[in-house]
Amino acid sequence: MLDGPFEKLVKQISGLPGLGSRSARRIVLHLLTQPGNTMHMLAATLEEAAQSVQSCDICGNLDTSDPCRICRDPSRSEEVICVVCNVADLWAIERTGTFKGTYHVLGGVLSALDGIGPNDLSIEPLINRLKTGQTSEVILALSATVDGQSTAHVLADRISDTVPSVKVTRLAHGVPVGGELDYLDDGTISTALKSRAAV
Amino acid sequence: MLDGPFEKLVKQISGLPGLGSRSARRIVLHLLTQPGNTMHMLAATLEEAAQSVQSCDICGNLDTSDPCRICRDPSRSEEVICVVCNVADLWAIERTGTFKGTYHVLGGVLSALDGIGPNDLSIEPLINRLKTGQTSEVILALSATVDGQSTAHVLADRISDTVPSVKVTRLAHGVPVGGELDYLDDGTISTALKSRAAV
Numbered sequence: 001m002l003d004g005p006f007e008k009l010v011k012q013i014s015g016l017p018g019l020g021s022r023s024a025r026r027i028v029l030h031l032l033t034q035p036g037n038t039m040h041m042l043a044a045t046l047e048e049a050a051q052s053v054q055s056c057d058i059c060g061n062l063d064t065s066d067p068c069r070i071c072r073d074p075s076r077s078e079e080v081i082c083v084v085c086n087v088a089d090l091w092a093i094e095r096t097g098t099f100k101g102t103y104h105v106l107g108g109v110l111s112a113l114d115g116i117g118p119n120d121l122s123i124e125p126l127i128n129r130l131k132t133g134q135t136s137e138v139i140l141a142l143s144a145t146v147d148g149q150s151t152a153h154v155l156a157d158r159i160s161d162t163v164p165s166v167k168v169t170r171l172a173h174g175v176p177v178g179g180e181l182d183y184l185d186d187g188t189i190s191t192a193l194k195s196r197a198a199v
Numbered sequence: 200m201l202d203g204p205f206e207k208l209v210k211q212i213s214g215l216p217g218l219g220s221r222s223a224r225r226i227v228l229h230l231l232t233q234p235g236n237t238m239h240m241l242a243a244t245l246e247e248a249a250q251s252v253q254s255c256d257i258c259g260n261l262d263t264s265d266p267c268r269i270c271r272d273p274s275r276s277e278e279v280i281c282v283v284c285n286v287a288d289l290w291a292i293e294r295t296g297t298f299k300g301t302y303h304v305l306g307g308v309l310s311a312l313d314g315i316g317p318n319d320l321s322i323e324p325l326i327n328r329l330k331t332g333q334t335s336e337v338i339l340a341l342s343a344t345v346d347g348q349s350t351a352h353v354l355a356d357r358i359s360d361t362v363p364s365v366k367v368t369r370l371a372h373g374v375p376v377g378g379e380l381d382y383l384d385d386g387t388i389s390t391a392l393k394s395r396a397a398v
Binding site for chain 1: 203204205207208211212215216217218222224225226227228229230231232236237238239240241242243244245246247248249251252261263285286287290
């Protein structure tokens with residue numbers, strides 16, 4: 001039924017995360033039947049974003065400028081560096097608006113299965129940042145998965161070996177805010193019990 | 200965290216059907232972190248599709264040409280016209296590859312709630328097509344919803360009033376292929392029972 005530019009568009013959109021051919025077709029139809037120039041506008045915004053995206057040389061964040069706005073922000077210091085797996089995690093923490101230090105994007109986690117070793121991650125640039133002596137704490141904000149935690153261990157060892165003055169911390173484990181105990185796994189409940197806090 | 204072209208892009212993508220701000224953010228990140236020029240290509244394809252889309256003057260289908268390829272196809276005749284609600288439904292029927300007649304896109308269904316009356320739909324153009332006398336059957340392929348079925352009734356009445364020589368049919372009701380009886384509603388099961396066929 002479809003051909004030429006429509007089929008090409010459906011194919012490209014269905015390759016995006018979370019979308020399949022059916023949802024891509026629905027999106028293309030929506031765009032085609034929209035009044036006005038929705039499609040032109042989307043094309044222009046995509047082009048604009050593609051042209052302006054840059055990777056920050058300091059932390060690895062994506063922004064329209066290099067260094068990124070977080071590294072340039074005079075109110076944020078290198079005193080505390082939050083290490084994240086990827087830019088999505090950086091944005092997730094940034095959305096909370098509670099962290100006022102700077103970030104370091106690793107670009108992934110160690111994974112024997114996917115053949116990702118320490119040299120594939122941005123570990124050396126992190127150590128070099130720490131060696132400048134401006135940083136007193138590194139928060140390892142990595143996922144609580146096996147790969148995330150083994151990456152955190154390797155990083156913690158590497159940091160205490162090379163820059164022992166830097167304190168290494170990790171995110172707290174416990175009951176998610178709004179979470180019901182009944183639906184939580186045993187590991188989370190026992191960790192939350194062990195790390196209980198005074199009210 | 201986001202601003203300028205990225206935030207604009209997330210906003211535009213989150214307005215697409217089936218997507219929210221979280222999935223839009225995920226898609227934008229995916230596009231930004233893709234190697235090569237995925238984003239440029241998507242922008243170019245969007246622009247190309249936007250410039251080439253046309254609505255068929257005969258049936259209302261969307262295509263890169265007017266009349267659309269179905270109306271132009273000499274192997275498909277006006278003998279049987281399949282009336283559909285929108286272009287998505289037309290594409291769904293066309294994907295089956297079993298229908299060899301032509302289509303007519305109504306552009307919606309009658310809906311008192313949404314204030315859509317007979318004049319908002321492409322009913323008169325359909326009647327005019329039927330009046331040329333080339334058509335012997337009209338298949339009302341409308342959804343089995345209340346609005347879809349009331350639209351089918353109105354259309355059937357209108358056709359038998361103006362061009363009584365044309366036979367009006369509708370899609371069969373019954374058990375979906377691959378469907379389990381246990382999960383079907385009572386209405387479908389009783390309709391399937393009533394319309395039972397010899398094996």
